Amino acid sequence: MQVFMLKQERHAFIIQQLNVHNRVYSTDLQTRLDVSEDTIRRDLQELAEDGLLIKVHGGAVSKSFHFTLSNNNVYASKAKQDIARKACHLIANDMVVLLTGGTTIREMVNELSPMLKATFITPSIPIALELMNHPRVDVIFIGNQLNKNAQMATGAEVVKMLSTIRADLCFLGTNAIEAGVGITESSWEVVEVKRAMIKATDKLVSMVIAEKLNTIQPMQVCGIGEIDTLITELAPDDELLAPYHNKGLSLL
Amino acid sequence: MQVFMLKQERHAFIIQQLNVHNRVYSTDLQTRLDVSEDTIRRDLQELAEDGLLIKVHGGAVSKSFHFTLSNNNVYASKAKQDIARKACHLIANDMVVLLTGGTTIREMVNELSPMLKATFITPSIPIALELMNHPRVDVIFIGNQLNKNAQMATGAEVVKMLSTIRADLCFLGTNAIEAGVGITESSWEVVEVKRAMIKATDKLVSMVIAEKLNTIQPMQVCGIGEIDTLITELAPDDELLAPYHNKGLSLL
DNA sequence: TAAAAACCTGCATAAACCTGCATAAATATA
DNA sequence: TATATTTATGCAGGTTTATGCAGGTTTTTA
Incomplete structure (x- = not known):
């Protein structure tokens, strides 16, 4: 069995995290996915190009950032x-x-x-x-x-x-x-x-x-x-x- | 009994693996099915042409794996x-x-x-x-x-x-x-x-x-x-x- | 305003990829 | 049955992709 992930798997994971938390941090993703800083940056870049997220300094935020009732407390x-x-x-x-x-x-x-x-x-x-x-x-x-x-x-x-x-x-x-x-x-x-x-x-x-x-x-x-x-x-x-x-x- | 598998058997195996794991790696399939890299790549290519999976660099992902963007349509x-x-x-x-x-x-x-x-x-x-x-x-x-x-x-x-x-x-x-x-x-x-x-x-x-x-x-x-x-x-x-x-x- | 963190550009490399060809098995045809 | 055709597979080689690293730049923050 392999240790690494497909790029698509990482992308899916990032999107899923965004759906849950509305934001992701590059550093956090680096450690959790165990890849280099560059890879995560490139991932976020590609996903941003596809319009699936919005890239910000230090990570990314969800496109539909509805900060209303999701995280009430x-x-x-x-x-x-x-x-x-x-x-x-x-x-x-x-x-x-x-x-x-x-x-x-x-x-x-x-x-x-x-x-x-x-x-x-x-x-x-x-x-x-x-x-x-x-x-x-x-x-x-x-x-x-x-x-x-x-x-x-x-x-x-x-x-x-x-x-x-x-x-x-x-x-x-x-x-x-x-x-x-x-x-x-x-x-x-x-x-x-x-x-x-x-x-x-x-x-x-x-x-x-x-x-x-x-x-x-x-x-x-x-x-x-x-x-x-x-x-x-x-x-x-x-x-x-x-x-x-x-x-x-x-x-x- | 034959030592090798028929192409159809390999295809069935790949689809089954995909149903279970949502993803397959070319290298993994190579060793598990004991065929050359080329054969696996051609298998994945054919299955992708039939629309049964999505080919990606390093392997393939299940069709329903792209549940990421399609949730809220x-x-x-x-x-x-x-x-x-x-x-x-x-x-x-x-x-x-x-x-x-x-x-x-x-x-x-x-x-x-x-x-x-x-x-x-x-x-x-x-x-x-x-x-x-x-x-x-x-x-x-x-x-x-x-x-x-x-x-x-x-x-x-x-x-x-x-x-x-x-x-x-x-x-x-x-x-x-x-x-x-x-x-x-x-x-x-x-x-x-x-x-x-x-x-x-x-x-x-x-x-x-x-x-x-x-x-x-x-x-x-x-x-x-x-x-x-x-x-x-x-x-x-x-x-x-x-x-x-x-x-x-x-x-x- | 200086240090830290995040960013970018370019390069190196290994793995995965493709194209074309050779071969052997399976199948069809004479 | 003998021969031709197709199919499945592997191999050689050249190309592309994914990823990490080095070194320098910008942004954030204390």
């Missing part, structure tokens, strides 16, 4: 992007990875390297859709009965299917975490699915933005001890994270 | 909306309805009455997502292994699940229809799924925009006789539809 989305970036480093080629739903997970899927060749398993419809943009990954959807609130499959079927799976990694988009109680949720259906995912994985990663640290919801998903790694947008030595560090979690 | 959406409106009338409360993928079906989902209370079953991820906006409907997704080109689940699992289902209605988003040959498709995976859906339904509805009338693609989904209702944006007495009327189809 820029503040939160910056944090989620930071988390997503950190999370990506944990995934290696040929891994089997479980994903829940949620915007943080979705951001992570967007940040995945186009070179990554792995298998992703998820019960979330929006995440499955997003994963399909990635040229090299296999996508497995689990479940039949879709839950409209959670935008994912829930119920016995999901749990049953998960019981036949052994994954390397599981990323949990987390709504509430607290050093004593662990991860909690407000919906029973979601708790049921997340518990089954935790059972099916070797390593459990919780992704959570700082504002949800030290909050509790009615139903427990898992205790702190079951989590291997906690990812937030904060620096690992931030004092807010101290209680989690004390419990032995690895922080990113 | 409002073109034909008026026609599709007309079709969608007509189709909606066929769905009554408490029905079980099968849906394929495609933009026409998606338009129909948008046009559904918010009062409708029915069960929808689909292997298409975008359609499932769209259906979740509807407050009163139940949504069942079928399949696990997702096909990136078709943006839907394909394979044995889908067929198996469909064999346990009995639906009232099946709406087929149709790419090519002709009064003699019936409905045809270009991708085997999709044909397989559509056939299984047809087996699982009482009544079959084909939705097709006029520009695709009287076109044929390589693989047959079903004969004209298996279709109950044909919906286009044209008036039912349009002369373009006469051949279908003569075959006994009900027209909307």
Whole structure:
């Protein structure tokens, strides 16, 4: 198998990134696509000639830059992007990875390297859709009965299917975490699915933005001890994270 | 047994690889098929002439790989909306309805009455997502292994699940229809799924925009006789539809 | 206003490309 | 059956494309 990409693949990736983020940085593309500065510049030049984007100093912006409702909460989305970036480093080629739903997970899927060749398993419809943009990954959807609130499959079927799976990694988009109680949720259906995912994985990663640290919801998903790694947008030595560090979690 | 492959076998292999990965590299194919560089290049050239792939420097990409710029074309959406409106009338409360993928079906989902209370079953991820906006409907997704080109689940699992289902209605988003040959498709995976859906339904509805009338693609989904209702944006007495009327189809 | 970052121009090179020809197998024809 | 024709493939050679690098210029930013 080759290591390099076709020029067209890079172009498709750049356009896709533009559709998602409305802008791309040359330097970022250089590292993510692992090519020289010149190649990226030439790519952007060609795409600009084809009228597919607008070249600017340092990168490019989307042609239909509708800065209206797309990124409503820029503040939160910056944090989620930071988390997503950190999370990506944990995934290696040929891994089997479980994903829940949620915007943080979705951001992570967007940040995945186009070179990554792995298998992703998820019960979330929006995440499955997003994963399909990635040229090299296999996508497995689990479940039949879709839950409209959670935008994912829930119920016995999901749990049953998960019981036949052994994954390397599981990323949990987390709504509430607290050093004593662990991860909690407000919906029973979601708790049921997340518990089954935790059972099916070797390593459990919780992704959570700082504002949800030290909050509790009615139903427990898992205790702190079951989590291997906690990812937030904060620096690992931030004092807010101290209680989690004390419990032995690895922080990113 | 022969050590080498027939040209047709190589071609089939290349197309299959393209369906799975969206791209192929000449060098990779050379080593895997154990033929010279020239042979592979000629293979790709011929397949490109037949319109089955797009040749690029270093290999080839799948036709549907160019989904980048073509996403938001409002073109034909008026026609599709007309079709969608007509189709909606066929769905009554408490029905079980099968849906394929495609933009026409998606338009129909948008046009559904918010009062409708029915069960929808689909292997298409975008359609499932769209259906979740509807407050009163139940949504069942079928399949696990997702096909990136078709943006839907394909394979044995889908067929198996469909064999346990009995639906009232099946709406087929149709790419090519002709009064003699019936409905045809270009991708085997999709044909397989559509056939299984047809087996699982009482009544079959084909939705097709006029520009695709009287076109044929390589693989047959079903004969004209298996279709109950044909919906286009044209008036039912349009002369373009006469051949279908003569075959006994009900027209909307 | 100076340093850093991004940009450009031109050049080098390897990989992929093409054209034309040779050969052997498959197929058609006498 | 023997011979001619077509087809599929490989090879030699010359050309083009994609990409990185060197060195210099412009733009941004602190």
